[in-house]
Amino acid sequence: MGGIENKGDTLYICHGFGCEYRTAVTFSQKDKQRLRTILKRGHRSPEAERAAISKAVQWQENRVGPVVGSSNDIGGLDMGNGNVKGQMDCIDEATNTTSLLVYAGSQGWLKYHRAARPASRGFFLDGKYPHASAVVVDTTTEIPWVVDSWRLSNGKPPDILHMTKWLNMTSADLENPSGR
Known part of the structure; x- marks a missing residue:
């Protein structure tokens, strides 16, 4: 996952599958205030912070979409969009979410969590498709x-x-991962 890169208030957003493309997105003061406000709502408990992290990831995807061209990114396994600017596979998604979490942590906005190395699962031989995620x-x-x-x-x-x-x-399990 060598695509994780943040410089100051600039995050490099991966897209095109496997970080084929990287687009710099700089957060304005307004962006930073919005993100801080979202994450501050989670300061009651670890569970509340995870809910706030969910909102922060949604915010980031909507914020960078017009810049990167990912507003219409299709979720899940969509091999037909490999190497298409703005479309993201799990490597792109894991990298971008990890970048956001590292950034939020560096700003002191996470109270109960720290970003960790992305995780992976599946090796084809075990009957599972390879997949990566932020942690x-x-x-x-x-x-x-x-x-x-x-x-x-x-x-x-x-x-x-x-x-x-x-x-x-x-x-x-992918149809209903959280048992909803």
């Missing part, structure tokens, strides 16, 4: 949670799941 660690329990924005289209809520559950998911 946060709950600092009160040291339990890792995936923040997976790949399954649904741009701007939709990411799946936030306990790492163990995410690692054991099957294709059937």
